[in-house]
Amino acid sequence: MRVAVLGGGSFGTAIASIAADNGATVRQWLRDAALVDQINHEHRNGRYLPDYPINPAVVASTDLAATVAEAAVVFIAIPSKAFRGVLEQAREHLRPEQILVTTTKGIQAEGFKLMSQLIEEETGSSHIGVLSGPNLAAEIAQKQLTATVIASDDAVTRAYVQAALGCGYFRVYAGNDRYGAELGGSLKNIYAIAAGMAAALGMGENTRAMLMTRALAEMSRFAVALGANPMTFLGLSGVGDLIVTCSSQLSRNYRVGYALGEGANLDEAIEALGQVAEGVNTVKLVCAKAREEGIYMPLAQGLHHVMFDDVPARDMARALMENEQSSDVEFMLSREAVSQAHQLAPDGDA
Numbered sequence: 001m002r003v004a005v006l007g008g009g010s011f012g013t014a015i016a017s018i019a020a021d022n023g024a025t026v027r028q029w030l031r032d033a034a035l036v037d038q039i040n041h042e043h044r045n046g047r048y049l050p051d052y053p054i055n056p057a058v059v060a061s062t063d064l065a066a067t068v069a070e071a072a073v074v075f076i077a078i079p080s081k082a083f084r085g086v087l088e089q090a091r092e093h094l095r096p097e098q099i100l101v102t103t104t105k106g107i108q109a110e111g112f113k114l115m116s117q118l119i120e121e122e123t124g125s126s127h128i129g130v131l132s133g134p135n136l137a138a139e140i141a142q143k144q145l146t147a148t149v150i151a152s153d154d155a156v157t158r159a160y161v162q163a164a165l166g167c168g169y170f171r172v173y174a175g176n177d178r179y180g181a182e183l184g185g186s187l188k189n190i191y192a193i194a195a196g197m198a199a200a201l202g203m204g205e206n207t208r209a210m211l212m213t214r215a216l217a218e219m220s221r222f223a224v225a226l227g228a229n230p231m232t233f234l235g236l237s238g239v240g241d242l243i244v245t246c247s248s249q250l251s252r253n254y255r256v257g258y259a260l261g262e263g264a265n266l267d268e269a270i271e272a273l274g275q276v277a278e279g280v281n282t283v284k285l286v287c288a289k290a291r292e293e294g295i296y297m298p299l300a301q302g303l304h305h306v307m308f309d310d311v312p313a314r315d316m317a318r319a320l321m322e323n324e325q326s327s328d329v330e331f332m333l334s335r336e337a338v339s340q341a342h343q344l345a346p347d348g349d350a
């Protein structure tokens, strides 16, 4: 199998190395000639994954056309802000039978588009997939046992990606809800920022469990309103990714939240990170979309106030705790039914 990876960051490098470990012929495209040289000669990505060796069979290049030329599968691991631009450059070199897979967990502001939708618009391909799951690049680079999802309505895409990446330390499950899997990967970054902030403020495990579980309720409420299948959120690309990203200092989104919780401002937190934290942009886009569509998203809106309106995180947490008490699993008991029933109890002030 011939595999191309577009992107020289931590995840692109991790994916390239898995495919090479699995016996594929792997080409990786990046812009930085010095980093290309380092990957090809030292088998290391000193900028993004400095502490881990890369399979020596990975060949990096600054030549986009040559990178994709022979590939059966092309993975695109480019931050959402640059994703369409890279597709525009790649488009003329791609062939209709090639399988195009996004690994990017972000949203384009214009039109609230997910990356697989950009691939569809730019290429018209019928072999499009989303790779998403609890996949911290640094842990993959250590060959920690890891699982992911290839979500596509195209059986050929699912089969090729399972064959390209499935190996002794990386297990690839198949899904057919591309939109739900991709939305889950983007939304969880919002709550990872909140979880990092809560940890920095000394909040405990009960708090983290509450935050993650209510985040899942909020994510699935949003996804259902936008037409995704809520069952997808029970899988690796939903709750699985939410767990890892809300629990680990290896997550860039968690680290941004942690820095904010320690008192840094947003610019300082982003600068200290030096890599992409998609959640910073996603929280803005999701809050705007939720307002537009009338979707109840108290955690995301609360985080937005903390990040962009200077509301202290502890004040926001207190306000959220004092919100009207609601339903646990609203697919079974609606929020409206709980709210209406409040009049049946004696008034707390009486």
Ligand SMILES: NC(=O)c1ccc[n+]([C@@H]2O[C@H](COP(=O)([O-])OP(=O)(O)OC[C@H]3O[C@@H](n4cnc5c(N)ncnc54)[C@H](O)[C@@H]3O)[C@@H](O)[C@H]2O)c1
Pocket: 007, 008, 009, 010, 011, 012, 013, 030, 031, 048, 077, 078, 079, 080, 082, 085, 086, 103, 104, 105, 106, 135, 136, 137, 138, 274, 275, 276, 278
């Ligand atoms: N790192 C992880 O653990 C991880 C895991 C799963 C998914 N992802 C997702 O993968 C995507 C990429 O993440 P990453 O971790 O590799 O990011 P990163 O910040 O480590 O690297 C981004 C890479 O994209 C390159 N890039 C940026 N703009 C470009 C442009 N215009 N043209 C060409 N290259 C450009 C950068 O030079 C860099 O090599 C993100 O959306 C992220 O959500 C990351």
Ligand SMILES: O=P(O)(O)OC[C@H](O)CO
Pocket: 105, 133, 134, 135, 136, 137, 189, 192, 241, 244, 245, 250, 251, 252, 253, 254, 276, 277, 278
């Ligand atoms: O480092 P983050 O926060 O972008 O998260 C990485 C992956 O999405 C975890 O699955």
